[in-house]
Amino acid sequence: MAGRGKFVFAGLLVLVAVVYLIVTNTGSTAHYFLTVEELRAMGDRAVGRKLTVSGAVLGDSIVYDPTIPRLTFTIVQVPADPKEVERAGGLAAVLRAAVNDPNAPRLEVVYNGAKPDLLKHESQAIIRGYLGEDGRFYADEVLLKCPSRYQEEVPDQVEGP
Numbered sequence: 001m002a003g004r005g006k007f008v009f010a011g012l013l014v015l016v017a018v019v020y021l022i023v024t025n026t027g028s029t030a031h032y033f034l035t036v037e038e039l040r041a042m043g044d045r046a047v048g049r050k051l052t053v054s055g056a057v058l059g060d061s062i063v064y065d066p067t068i069p070r071l072t073f074t075i076v077q078v079p080a081d082p083k084e085v086e087r088a089g090g091l092a093a094v095l096r097a098a099v100n101d102p103n104a105p106r107l108e109v110v111y112n113g114a115k116p117d118l119l120k121h122e123s124q125a126i127i128r129g130y131l132g133e134d135g136r137f138y139a140d141e142v143l144l145k146c147p148s149r150y151q152e153e154v155p156d157q158v159e160g161p
Contacts, residue, residue, distance in 0.1 A: 033126060036077040036105040039137075046131045053137060054078065055107060056098040057144075059121020071115050071142075075125050077105040091145075095122045111139040118144035 033054040039046055055075030062073040076098045079085055088094045098104055099122055109127055119125075119142070129139035 033080065035080045036075060036107045038080075039107065039131065040105055047133055048130055050128070050130055052126065052128045053107065054080070054124065054126045056095040057119060057121060057123045057125050058099050058106070061108075062119060064115045066115075069112065069114055071111045071113065071119070072108065073119065073125075074106050074108050075127070076101070078124070091124065092122075095124060108136045109139050109142075110136050111142050113142075116142055116144050 033052050034042075036053065036055050039051065039053050053075070056078050058074040058076055062071070064071045078094050078098045079088070085091055085094050088097065109125070110132075111127075111129075124145045126143040126145075127137060127139040128141040128143075129137055132138050
């Protein structure tokens with residue numbers, strides 16, 4: 001009976017360790033994406049903090065200097081609520097509307113690294129980094145999604161002989 005108790009105790013110990021690892025790792029890997037408006041609303045509390053922000057890329061703001069390499073561009077406010085995006089006609093429509101709205105909140109981004117291939121007008125940018133005291137966002141990582149690249153299209157049918 002004493003041997004069985006040791007196995008039960010060891011099993012519970014392993015279970016507690018697994019639960020602990022799941023809880024601690026889930027919290028550190030969960031990402032919350034701020035919108036440009038939410039970042040601006042944080043004011044000085046956002047300066048210097050590690051944050052993730054999402055927005056639409058304003059194409060004419062993209063400047064890349066390959067000699068450094070340094071990339072600067074501006075992102076524009078897009079809604080964070082998926083239901084709102086769906087009601088507005090989808091991600092492509094929301095990104096297009098955002099970059100064409102002169103009153104939408106904007107954020108200048110500075111990234112030291114190679115220019116990503118998908119960085120173009122109306123792509124969705126998810127940037128991770130920190131807000132500088134100068135109001136610019138210094139990105140450590142730039143992730144991009146171009147909705148036109150992922151739109152489903154009906155492929156051309158090949159006629160048989």
